[in-house]
Amino acid sequence: MLNQMQKKNRILGWPYWLGALLLSGLNIALFASTGSPWSITTTITYWGAYIFQTIGGSPESWLFFLERPMLFKSSPLLYHGTWLNLGLMYGALLSSLFSSQLRVRKTRSRKMWLGALLGGILMGYGARLSLGCNIGALIGGIASMSFHGWVFGVFVAVGAYLGSKIMLHLYQ
Amino acid sequence: MPMKNKSQSMFFVIMLLIALLIGFQLARTGRLLALNWFFGIALGVVIHRSRFCFAGAFRDFFLFRDAALTRAMILVLATTTLGFAAIQFHAYLQGAPIPGKLYPAGLNTAAGAVLFGVGMVITGGCACSSLARLGEGFLLYTITFTGLLIGSLVGVFHYSFWKPILVDADPIFLPALLGWPAALTVQFALFGLIYYLVQSYEQQSISLFRRGSRCRNSFWMF
Amino acid sequence: MQEFFLDVLGEVCPTPLLKTQEKASRLKPGDVLVVETDFSRTVRNIINWSGKHGFEYDIEEIENGIWQIKIRINQQSPGG
Numbered sequence: 001m002l003n004q005m006q007k008k009n010r011i012l013g014w015p016y017w018l019g020a021l022l023l024s025g026l027n028i029a030l031f032a033s034t035g036s037p038w039s040i041t042t043t044i045t046y047w048g049a050y051i052f053q054t055i056g057g058s059p060e061s062w063l064f065f066l067e068r069p070m071l072f073k074s075s076p077l078l079y080h081g082t083w084l085n086l087g088l089m090y091g092a093l094l095s096s097l098f099s100s101q102l103r104v105r106k107t108r109s110r111k112m113w114l115g116a117l118l119g120g121i122l123m124g125y126g127a128r129l130s131l132g133c134n135i136g137a138l139i140g141g142i143a144s145m146s147f148h149g150w151v152f153g154v155f156v157a158v159g160a161y162l163g164s165k166i167m168l169h170l171y172q
Numbered sequence: 173m174p175m176k177n178k179s180q181s182m183f184f185v186i187m188l189l190i191a192l193l194i195g196f197q198l199a200r201t202g203r204l205l206a207l208n209w210f211f212g213i214a215l216g217v218v219i220h221r222s223r224f225c226f227a228g229a230f231r232d233f234f235l236f237r238d239a240a241l242t243r244a245m246i247l248v249l250a251t252t253t254l255g256f257a258a259i260q261f262h263a264y265l266q267g268a269p270i271p272g273k274l275y276p277a278g279l280n281t282a283a284g285a286v287l288f289g290v291g292m293v294i295t296g297g298c299a300c301s302s303l304a305r306l307g308e309g310f311l312l313y314t315i316t317f318t319g320l321l322i323g324s325l326v327g328v329f330h331y332s333f334w335k336p337i338l339v340d341a342d343p344i345f346l347p348a349l350l351g352w353p354a355a356l357t358v359q360f361a362l363f364g365l366i367y368y369l370v371q372s373y374e375q376q377s378i379s380l381f382r383r384g385s386r387c388r389n390s391f392w393m394f
Numbered sequence: 395m396q397e398f399f400l401d402v403l404g405e406v407c408p409t410p411l412l413k414t415q416e417k418a419s420r421l422k423p424g425d426v427l428v429v430e431t432d433f434s435r436t437v438r439n440i441i442n443w444s445g446k447h448g449f450e451y452d453i454e455e456i457e458n459g460i461w462q463i464k465i466r467i468n469q470q471s472p473g474g
Binding site: 012013014015016017018019020021022023024025026027028029030031032033034035036037038039040041044045047048049051052059062063064065078080081082083084085086087088089090091092093094095096097098100101102103104105106107112113115116117118119120121122123124125126127128129130131132133134135136137138139140141142143144145146147148149150151152153154155156157158159160161162163164166167168 | 178179180181183184187188191198201202204205206207208209210211212213214215216217218219220221222223224226227230231234235240241243244245247248249251252253255256257259260271272273274275276277278280281282283284285286287288289290291292293294295296298299300302303304305306307308309310311312313315316317318319320321322323324325326327328329330331332334335343344345346347355356359362
């Protein structure tokens, strides 16, 4: 009987509410100890800029980066956000290994790649427009009691609704 | 059914040691980097273990009337608000600038959010869960990640175009507008309201399912 | 009483549940649907869905990171 329970737990994982409390606690602790809340897409923006610079572009002349002159003075490996994002991927990897659930999962169809690429581009662009993704703007913004967080929340729901509709059409 | 499971515990131990090594190496460069690394790992572990996904909080609700993640998201919002408010109030008492994610709200926020919402449902994960799935081994999310890089870059390129029109305002900090007690009350009232609405809709649909009613479409309108 | 197999390996949320829903709507009470997936999140998705409809289910991890969910259809399932 206990074995059944253990098996179920191992396969199903922790309950959502536990994850919620832990994510929240970690975010708060991160904010308290480093002065900046959890953010993902800002880091990705910087990564993109560094890569672009490496292949010959000059993003440092763009307005956004002119406002942040310190950024290109040092390598992305010295930027704290880099390690937060890398840590996230690594943590998922570790957790999968712990349950022996790590597996290279190939995609079923080429069509999905298109959806993923398009989805990623939309997310990246949208996150820049609203100066944050769901972690930075939705969670971070609302938790910081900033009005922009709520605006983001309402409209991300709209977007998700549209996206769900699109998924249904694609699927059917 | 025969189990073809190979234990990956040894890999786990090796990777854990590597993580600690990286952490200590980073600590020598700067405390901030090491902190972020370990926090990142913790976040990744939690997201994977609890199968969390913010995209799912919206998508599963709209497509399947499944509000489990939605409720969890509201819980995240509520508890994080409390913690952040404490940190912010502490700064306020000391006369320091208020820390946190404070940005102006405008048309750009709304437009960006819609794009983000569509994108996260199409790709099958929000920003954080995409990274986590990458860590789990889903190759698909390398494409998502590439898209994120491209999209962010183009978005930043366009920043000079839409900034003057849309972003040049002050952030609206609710406690500055309403006072701290009122702002917190309003936020929590909204959390409670959304929780209640979402929950009651899910309950409604469960009773429909149990009675075996035939629904035309799995997609519904609020 | 028949057993049906649904392979959704490599599919990403929400596709596995959409396909499960569609397949289940065409089955008769007493049939068993075995869904094979490698997407960790979707296992919870499908289980929540099964629970809501009052279907019995069981989960098995047959290989590192591949899960099989056996669902027994108890009643006519709403269409997808």
